Amino acid sequence: MMNNGKPAITVxxxxxxxxxxxxxxxxxxxxxxxxxxxxxxxxxxxKTTTIRMMLGLVEPSSGTIDVLGTRVNQGVGDIRPxxxxxxxxxxxYNDLSVLQNLQFYGKAYGLNKEAMxxxxxxxxxxxxLVGRENTQTKELSGGWRQRLALSAAxxxxxxxxxLDEPTAGVDPVSRRAFxxxxxxxxxxxxxxxxxxxxxxxxxxxxxxxxxxxxxxxxYGSPEQIKHEKMQGQVLEISPSDSIKSIKVLREAQQEDxxxxxxxxxxxxxxxIIAVDLEEKKLLVKEIxxxxxxxxEQMTIIEPSLxxxxxxxxxx
Amino acid sequence: MLRRILALVxxxxxxxxxxxWMPAFMLFGGALELLAVGxxxxxxxxxxxxxxxxxxxxxxxxxxxxSLENTGTFTLEDQVSDMDTIEYALDRGKIxxxxxxxxxxxxxxxxxxxxxxxxxxxxxxxxxxxxxALRAIEGVTRSxxxxxxxxxxxxxxxxxxxxxxxxxxxxxxxxxxxxYSTPAELGLMLEFTVLLFAALSFSRERELGTLEQLxxxxxxxxxxxxGKAIPVIIVGFLDFVLxxxxxxxxxxxxxxxxxxxxxxxxxxxxFVELGKGMVISVISKTQHxxxxxxxxxxxxxxxxxxxxxxxxxxxxxxxxxxxxxPAYHWLAIVRGILLxxxxxxxxxxxxxxxxxIGIVIGTFSWRFVRRNLD
Numbered sequence: 001m002m003n004n005g006k007p008a009i010t011v012x013x014x015x016x017x018x019x020x021x022x023x024x025x026x027x028x029x030x031x032x033x034x035x036x037x038x039x040x041x042x043x044x045x046x047k048t049t050t051i052r053m054m055l056g057l058v059e060p061s062s063g064t065i066d067v068l069g070t071r072v073n074q075g076v077g078d079i080r081p082x083x084x085x086x087x088x089x090x091x092x093y094n095d096l097s098v099l100q101n102l103q104f105y106g107k108a109y110g111l112n113k114e115a116m117x118x119x120x121x122x123x124x125x126x127x128x129l130v131g132r133e134n135t136q137t138k139e140l141s142g143g144w145r146q147r148l149a150l151s152a153a154x155x156x157x158x159x160x161x162x163l164d165e166p167t168a169g170v171d172p173v174s175r176r177a178f179x180x181x182x183x184x185x186x187x188x189x190x191x192x193x194x195x196x197x198x199x200x201x202x203x204x205x206x207x208x209x210x211x212x213x214x215x216x217x218x219y220g221s222p223e224q225i226k227h228e229k230m231q232g233q234v235l236e237i238s239p240s241d242s243i244k245s246i247k248v249l250r251e252a253q254q255e256d257x258x259x260x261x262x263x264x265x266x267x268x269x270x271x272i273i274a275v276d277l278e279e280k281k282l283l284v285k286e287i288x289x290x291x292x293x294x295x296e297q298m299t300i301i302e303p304s305l306x307x308x309x310x311x312x313x314x315x
Numbered sequence: 316m317l318r319r320i321l322a323l324v325x326x327x328x329x330x331x332x333x334x335x336w337m338p339a340f341m342l343f344g345g346a347l348e349l350l351a352v353g354x355x356x357x358x359x360x361x362x363x364x365x366x367x368x369x370x371x372x373x374x375x376x377x378x379x380x381x382s383l384e385n386t387g388t389f390t391l392e393d394q395v396s397d398m399d400t401i402e403y404a405l406d407r408g409k410i411x412x413x414x415x416x417x418x419x420x421x422x423x424x425x426x427x428x429x430x431x432x433x434x435x436x437x438x439x440x441x442x443x444x445x446x447x448a449l450r451a452i453e454g455v456t457r458s459x460x461x462x463x464x465x466x467x468x469x470x471x472x473x474x475x476x477x478x479x480x481x482x483x484x485x486x487x488x489x490x491x492x493x494x495y496s497t498p499a500e501l502g503l504m505l506e507f508t509v510l511l512f513a514a515l516s517f518s519r520e521r522e523l524g525t526l527e528q529l530x531x532x533x534x535x536x537x538x539x540x541x542g543k544a545i546p547v548i549i550v551g552f553l554d555f556v557l558x559x560x561x562x563x564x565x566x567x568x569x570x571x572x573x574x575x576x577x578x579x580x581x582x583x584x585x586f587v588e589l590g591k592g593m594v595i596s597v598i599s600k601t602q603h604x605x606x607x608x609x610x611x612x613x614x615x616x617x618x619x620x621x622x623x624x625x626x627x628x629x630x631x632x633x634x635x636x637x638x639x640x641p642a643y644h645w646l647a648i649v650r651g652i653l654l655x656x657x658x659x660x661x662x663x664x665x666x667x668x669x670x671x672i673g674i675v676i677g678t679f680s681w682r683f684v685r686r687n688l689d
Binding site for chain 1: 318319321322323325326329330333334523524525527528530531532533534535
């Protein structure tokens, strides 16, 4: 594995314009060998455009992308055998059987007969599809398909694996199993570049970039990002009526009676982000008390990335 | 490279096997269409329903009805005695023709200077049977007319002969519609089949989302194009052989020229249509769109081939455009080799034109598809 301290992927000043619309606006980031790099952002933020540019499927308007030491728009053909890709949409052939799909991938990447047999065996094992080799792929449920697509994408043991929203629409248990597989690959030295809009998945990444409206607004490890981006703490309140609580608290915030950064609904809980929360605890209690809302619990907690991103998206 | 292409070809054939109606349509759709067209056009039109209102009811009036029946063109649907019934039947398309024999028919026939007449009503909404009916009625009335003239001049009908001509039809002795229509239909069905199959090649993968995956794999655009082209050519050629066998054995369409030459030119023609299909394929985002574009192109090509109406009778501008339509030349080649037994010495302008169009389309297609895949 090539690892001389240089990043596996270097992106500089990458820009993509579609007519008058700038989908990706001068972004920079590095992905290091052997890490899971998360590329986060809401729908339409430029994630897919970026990953497609990195794979040479879309020409950048300006800027450079180097993958494994090769400039993508000049010689992506040479490094394709060393890359793996699993697209946002299901990337296997629905009417081919599990085995036929894997064989097609194997031949496309030029695996010899022995390697093919061995890798396909491993892939079946990994995706839990041993004994279902001859099932048509369309008959598999979402989670199985995703795992099969992943097994196919790494059949040729790529050095860098690109995953575009791999877990979109997959149930939580399958998502968990999927991430376990990713960790396994990384342990084997594969570099993973993954886009997602699931905030909880961001916590699983070694490092990440958060893209919004084509610009990177946060970049680093989850801890770094929390530290840098989060001015303040999070107060988690469990009120009797969370919707009403949000309403009265926001009113108080607008009338300047309550000086806090953010008031957000978090499931049935309410999160308040502010500096010096200890001092504001009493005030919050009072405001909610006046509105006849009982507080079951109120604690200062460690902010999640979701809190951080919601806070930074408001900026 | 070869192994990767073979992997692609194998994959395409697995698609074909799993999606059974597609190859069934490719291979047998054309043959079935030909069978239908052949049957419909192979025999002259017979048994057209005829309605008669005989107001004369004489031996002479019955004789003309029998003569009409004897042509084989007509079947007597009914003898009626009012106009309403005829109108009713015509409105509902129940009859092709109606004949009204006036009450003085036999009188006028017998009189020395009488002028017998006949009223004929044709169902012009269906022009082809109507024309056929007119031809038969004209034939019968002409011979009756001749007979009257001969009789009135007091000549001997056995020794007197009027104007006659001797007819010899070349290339299609029996003037069989099937001999004309089935080779033309074969040419067109081959175009449709190949165009559609090629047009679906990339649009299908784009619609399903697998095209991107194919593009990030280590296939070069050349490999992808070859891998996609091989199944189209194989299936297209099989289709051609099947259809040719069908019209030859089922409708006695002769192969008077060189079968080898026809096969070679068919092979070349497949590549021209393949080139068109591939361009449609990369500009279409869905299979649906590709299908509609194929229909549009196929239908307009159909007009230029001269199958429906002779190109020679069209305005100059259209005739000029027809020369740029590959199917126009292809149909000329098919008819030339099958019916006329023509060789390259006669067909070279069409072959040359097809070659030039092929090179233009091929080059454009190759560049265009490659640019879209890269």
